[in-house]
Amino acid sequence: MVDPFLNRREFIGATAVAGAGLLLNGxxxxxxxxxxxxxxxxxxxxxxxxxxGEEGKVLLESLLNIEGVRLVALCDIWDYHLNEGERYLGKxxxxxxxxxxxxxxxxxxxxLQAVVVATPDFWHAPITNTxxxxxxxxxxxxMMSNTIDGARSMVKTMRETGKLLQIGHQRRSNPRxxxxxxxxxxEAQFCGRLTAAQAQWNRAVKEDFGWPKKYxxxxxxxxxxxxxxxxxxxxxxxxxxxxxxxxxxxGSHQIDIFxxxxxxxxxxxxxxxxxxxxxxxxxxxxxMVIYEYPLAEGVARAFYQVQTTTSAGGGYFETFMGxxxxxxxxxxxxxxxxxxxxxxTAVSWDDLIQKGYVRAKAVSAEDxxxxxxxxxxxxxxxxxxxxxxxxxxxPHLENFFNTIRGTAKLNCPADEAFSSEYIIHKAxxxxxxxxxxxxxxxxxxx
Amino acid sequence: xxxxxxxxxxxxPCLRWDYTFAFWALRLWLGVRALFVGIEKxxxxxxxxxxxxxxxxxxxxxxxxxxxVNVKSYALANYAGIPAAFGDKxxxxxxxxxxxxxxxxxxxxxxxxxxxxxxxxxxxxxxxxIVQGLLFIALTVGLVLIDQDAGxxxxxxxxxxxxxxxxxxxxxxxxxxxxx
Numbered sequence: 001m002v003d004p005f006l007n008r009r010e011f012i013g014a015t016a017v018a019g020a021g022l023l024l025n026g027x028x029x030x031x032x033x034x035x036x037x038x039x040x041x042x043x044x045x046x047x048x049x050x051x052x053g054e055e056g057k058v059l060l061e062s063l064l065n066i067e068g069v070r071l072v073a074l075c076d077i078w079d080y081h082l083n084e085g086e087r088y089l090g091k092x093x094x095x096x097x098x099x100x101x102x103x104x105x106x107x108x109x110x111x112l113q114a115v116v117v118a119t120p121d122f123w124h125a126p127i128t129n130t131x132x133x134x135x136x137x138x139x140x141x142x143m144m145s146n147t148i149d150g151a152r153s154m155v156k157t158m159r160e161t162g163k164l165l166q167i168g169h170q171r172r173s174n175p176r177x178x179x180x181x182x183x184x185x186x187e188a189q190f191c192g193r194l195t196a197a198q199a200q201w202n203r204a205v206k207e208d209f210g211w212p213k214k215y216x217x218x219x220x221x222x223x224x225x226x227x228x229x230x231x232x233x234x235x236x237x238x239x240x241x242x243x244x245x246x247x248x249x250x251g252s253h254q255i256d257i258f259x260x261x262x263x264x265x266x267x268x269x270x271x272x273x274x275x276x277x278x279x280x281x282x283x284x285x286x287x288m289v290i291y292e293y294p295l296a297e298g299v300a301r302a303f304y305q306v307q308t309t310t311s312a313g314g315g316y317f318e319t320f321m322g323x324x325x326x327x328x329x330x331x332x333x334x335x336x337x338x339x340x341x342x343x344x345t346a347v348s349w350d351d352l353i354q355k356g357y358v359r360a361k362a363v364s365a366e367d368x369x370x371x372x373x374x375x376x377x378x379x380x381x382x383x384x385x386x387x388x389x390x391x392x393x394x395p396h397l398e399n400f401f402n403t404i405r406g407t408a409k410l411n412c413p414a415d416e417a418f419s420s421e422y423i424i425h426k427a428x429x430x431x432x433x434x435x436x437x438x439x440x441x442x443x444x445x446x
Numbered sequence: 447x448x449x450x451x452x453x454x455x456x457x458x459p460c461l462r463w464d465y466t467f468a469f470w471a472l473r474l475w476l477g478v479r480a481l482f483v484g485i486e487k488x489x490x491x492x493x494x495x496x497x498x499x500x501x502x503x504x505x506x507x508x509x510x511x512x513x514x515v516n517v518k519s520y521a522l523a524n525y526a527g528i529p530a531a532f533g534d535k536x537x538x539x540x541x542x543x544x545x546x547x548x549x550x551x552x553x554x555x556x557x558x559x560x561x562x563x564x565x566x567x568x569x570x571x572x573x574x575x576i577v578q579g580l581l582f583i584a585l586t587v588g589l590v591l592i593d594q595d596a597g598x599x600x601x602x603x604x605x606x607x608x609x610x611x612x613x614x615x616x617x618x619x620x621x622x623x624x625x626x
Contacts, residue, residue, distance in 0.1 A: 179509035355501050356513055386498055386511035
């Protein structure tokens, strides 16, 4: 893994620039009105956002909340998005220079420390590799790449350049996920022995993205950047060769949680799915996969399903089931819960309540009625009362910038993300082959 | 004991310190009770987001999570004479005119505070006991109308204490104004 901390030379250089920047700023009466002119430093990190599509807009809202980070350049191949972003940022007093091509951006912007990449998946590897080689730290949205080779090349470049590469699995920096993993799953051991996991993202039918006809890109521009037409450009997620389909687009966040919370990679995956509903997509629109995780105490199987035709079944969540209890997590706090088995005695739940880690709900295991002798007592339900009041992506971006400053360690460096993403590529293969694929411990390492 | 001694005791009730102490107990209890019931009508709980504290270190939890903590505060803006839950029930009660509800809501808190202070310092003790008795009776009528039997029973105890206080009021001492 790359060393996240600055070396002595970088630190002295950066702090010297910071001091000079502060001195110069102090002499200027309008220093606050010309943010793009200030030098990048540890106190003020100059960044560029490459890709201002749907995800880029979400990331921008978080970036604007983070102190000490200045967006100085914006890049997108589509003028419509680029102008929209420039106008929006101008209105809030954040003037940026705009570029259609990321190579032009890198050639002209000489005072950058980092870039945030939110382009279609198939552009992640080339852009990230070029930026790392240009000496920039990179925050790249997941998936790392639409191919295993692309993702592996990113890890290789990260190691060669010594620069930081954070992958946008933002749940890894979500305070609620960190709290539940560290305090409840690890410290309190409230699940007991983990035996199974289940996660899903079920989403209702959604119309494909459209575009204003008068802002349609020329065919030559689309072809230059790898798109057949505007529909493919706007809906790249559903096209093979551009994105990775729903397991990659929606499932990657949650399958990454399997690896993270179970602390290892699976030894096999089997899958089923298909393109059964949409007529104009390449990728299948539904999938169900089962991973087999070899844990120290025995095997735990993890089931994942993604549906793009129904939001039924409880939306999106990740559930970890043990012989003492179960935790249900989600980026949506209202979907989270903890369930205690009637047999669980090892954990002092009163102690957890006293500490404010959980909050009991009304129904207790003792009150539950059984309708069949084979049925076990109803689970006692608890709430996780903690929350955080920031947009979901902000803590992960903050973790990235704090690591640049040397005050944190990346929560999702590319080499760790590779292991999660590798098994998603394998799940796609398993669905395509409708079979079980063995995964070795060696192959998941970049 | 001679007749003359009995007559002397009857004519000087203020010398019965046991009765005086009994009355003080009632006067102070009813005074404190009324004062703080009135003050509490200006109290409200607000949910405030605060970092979760790690019990082991006393510092905010490393994850950065927050918890909602209920914080109590007092302000004129918080005033609610009749609790909102009861207010809704009174609104739909045909025997309870709306103007009476509004008026009662406005005077209840200040009346309790005023009569509580009067009882504590001994200013118009009988008058303040009468006012409190009337308030408790008015509250009883309201609670009977909305079927709050437990509340009615509690008010019955308060009325009994007021009645006891009247029986002992002639032994009242250390009052700012003994008249009324």
